[in-house]
Amino acid sequence: MPRQILLASASPTRLALLHNAGVAASALPARIDEETIRAALEAEGAHPQDIADALAEMKARKIAERHPDALVLGCDQVLEFDRRAWGKPASPDEARVQLLAMRGKTHRLLSALVLYDQAKPVWRHIGRVDLTMREFSDAWLDGYISRNWDSLRHSAGGYKLEEEGVRLFTDIRGDYFAVLGLPLLPLLAYLELRGFIET
Secondary structure, eight states, X not given: OOOOEEXXXXXXXXXXXXXXXXXXXXXXXXXXXXXXXXXXXXXXXXXXXXXXXXXXXXXXXXXXXXXXXXXXXXXXXXXXXXXXXXXXXSSHHHHHHHHHHHTTSEEEEEEEEEEEETTXXXXXXXXXXXXXXXXXXXXXXXXXXXXXXXXXXXXXXXXXXXXXXXXGEEEEESOHHHHTTOXXXXXXXXXXXXXXXXX
């Protein structure tokens, strides 16, 4: 019998991906102090992949504790560049610094998923995508940030591939859905395997 999924995320993109795939899901964002948790993990020397996984699990656990009979999906995305984790830019100036640092170079997006069933973690996955930025001009970058700040401030790294941010890149290697923050194909395969959604 298909089961409803609670998405422990406020991301409209993730929810739309699930709905478009025919998966009944409802968004129930988990409120956790991501910045404090991320800073503590970084201080302990945690790898960016482990940071993404830990944040995804904390979000799933928080909602699963209140809804133990539901399937709860926690998600988090971290940008790995220069051996450290980069998050969402806090200001247009921070977005500019981040994007200039990555100009002409390759970085990696890590999209973590953790699924809880009966208030216990039953499955996890980390999607990895390598993205290479082009040598864009300072003037174009300033215009890009000015035109898109309201959207890009919600995205790790300061861009969205489904919008003008695609123009930052010359090469992308990996799962497009992972770039959007939800590695959809492995998730659907697991849900089908367990009978959580119709096959």
